[in-house]
Amino acid sequence: MTTHSQKAPAGMTGTRNVVDLIDSSAWSGYQKLLLLLVSMAVLLDGFDNQSLGFALPNILRDWGLAKADLAPALAAAQFGMLAGAIGGGAVGDRVGRKVALVGSVLLFGLCTVMIGFAANALHLLILRFVAGIGMGATFPNVAALAAEFTPARHRSLAVVFSIVCVPLGGVIGGVTASVVMPIYGWRALFLLAGVTTMGIVVLLIVALPESVRFLSSKGGQDYKVRSILQRMGMTAGGDKEVLYDVIDAPKEISPLSRSQHDSIFGRDLRSDTFFLWIAFFFSLASVYAAFNWLPTLLVEGGHDIAVASRGLAAFNMGGVVTALLGGAAIGRFGSKRTTLAMAAAAGGVAILLATFQNHYSSIYVVFILLALEGGFVNGVQTTLYAVASHIYPTAVRARGVGTATGLGRIGAVTSSLAGAAIIGAGGAVAFHWSIAAVMMVVGGSLAMVKRHPGPLHQ
Numbered sequence: 001m002t003t004h005s006q007k008a009p010a011g012m013t014g015t016r017n018v019v020d021l022i023d024s025s026a027w028s029g030y031q032k033l034l035l036l037l038v039s040m041a042v043l044l045d046g047f048d049n050q051s052l053g054f055a056l057p058n059i060l061r062d063w064g065l066a067k068a069d070l071a072p073a074l075a076a077a078q079f080g081m082l083a084g085a086i087g088g089g090a091v092g093d094r095v096g097r098k099v100a101l102v103g104s105v106l107l108f109g110l111c112t113v114m115i116g117f118a119a120n121a122l123h124l125l126i127l128r129f130v131a132g133i134g135m136g137a138t139f140p141n142v143a144a145l146a147a148e149f150t151p152a153r154h155r156s157l158a159v160v161f162s163i164v165c166v167p168l169g170g171v172i173g174g175v176t177a178s179v180v181m182p183i184y185g186w187r188a189l190f191l192l193a194g195v196t197t198m199g200i201v202v203l204l205i206v207a208l209p210e211s212v213r214f215l216s217s218k219g220g221q222d223y224k225v226r227s228i229l230q231r232m233g234m235t236a237g238g239d240k241e242v243l244y245d246v247i248d249a250p251k252e253i254s255p256l257s258r259s260q261h262d263s264i265f266g267r268d269l270r271s272d273t274f275f276l277w278i279a280f281f282f283s284l285a286s287v288y289a290a291f292n293w294l295p296t297l298l299v300e301g302g303h304d305i306a307v308a309s310r311g312l313a314a315f316n317m318g319g320v321v322t323a324l325l326g327g328a329a330i331g332r333f334g335s336k337r338t339t340l341a342m343a344a345a346a347g348g349v350a351i352l353l354a355t356f357q358n359h360y361s362s363i364y365v366v367f368i369l370l371a372l373e374g375g376f377v378n379g380v381q382t383t384l385y386a387v388a389s390h391i392y393p394t395a396v397r398a399r400g401v402g403t404a405t406g407l408g409r410i411g412a413v414t415s416s417l418a419g420a421a422i423i424g425a426g427g428a429v430a431f432h433w434s435i436a437a438v439m440m441v442v443g444g445s446l447a448m449v450k451r452h453p454g455p456l457h458q
Contacts, residue, residue, distance in 0.1 A: 022151055024151075025234050030233065035150065038162055040203070042166055045166065050170045051189055057305055065121065067420050067423075068420050069121055071419075079129060079413055080131065082407075082413070084132060084135060085406035088140055096211075097144050098145075100141045101138060105201050106201045107134030107137075112197060115190040116190035139402070144398040146159045146389075156390070157324075162385075163385045166319075167317070168317075173189075173193070181309075209228045263396065264399060272391050276387065276445075276449060280405060284415075286381070292415065295309060300427075314374065319379060323378055327383065346439040352369065
């Protein structure tokens, strides 16, 4: 790459780097297509990950096990996701977002297929751990790609849109499970989820380019950057000289010093990193408590497996709608006010469910309340990725998001192991009170984060 001492072509007042070019250009159809493509990977991540929650009652019955016997398998997936999120973020920052994402999706797709042939709880534990590595590594790289393909004014919504596909995958998984498992059994659900995931791997290999911001920050990739920008419609009015000049502009430089820029624990980032970790820990604890145990709670409440699967689908569908609304609200009100409002609402609905749990005679009323609870819980958790993508600069974005996600997986592990004890002691009432308490902690942590995305004034 040429040095930035090169003069701009006649008529130019100066050069702009890739970040400026993307941020000042329209959000093209090709960029939206790339967002949809990486979001499909997250959708299958959500489907594959939640398949065990849908299948759990049938697996317990077929293998003659108690809930506590499969708690280690539930926890194993979260340990794998912890390692995958941290390691996958570091790999994405070093070798590229695309390489890390394709490898991640391939790994959890293969393992999900193999779960369809698992013979016992040990096999299930091992496969869920390895699948968890791939699932965990998917998130930071998708969040980084969504942020780096998108102009700043649409970035929070783009990141939320990609991550919200986790609960959307749960919705699709819940509906699919309610149809497939009563006829073909739980093994067919894993086979279907895994094979579909492998199809997404092929699409990613063929159609997904590397992040131009990543390529330009590494240097020596001029031709690739130009080619991708041209497909994104960014040719500076069609003047090739101007396009080359944009590519040859200086690399993205953060306002932070180089030492601060390369560390998520730098002076200007360490406080936000700490509180972001707390928020991720407790929000993921809430989400995965529902993913793992809500169908079982509904079955124990006297409902069949089809109704239980639809209950978790309602929880997830609420998350899809609320997260998208939250992403749009961030643009108008900023992320701080938006996330605090959703955390408070999540706690309120959880208290309502806990207090009046035995007073709802209609399953449809329960579904509506679960959709509201899931909406606000998932809404907060999903928008955390937009906050994290804003906090960290390009050089450490995947690492920063990945580490926060990894710490969140410890919360998910905690919910997997503690869920059985909490439900055993107090049933659904204790479950929903726990959700309420955890969401209050999330709200307090988010109130302490300094570098929230602010409202956009255009």
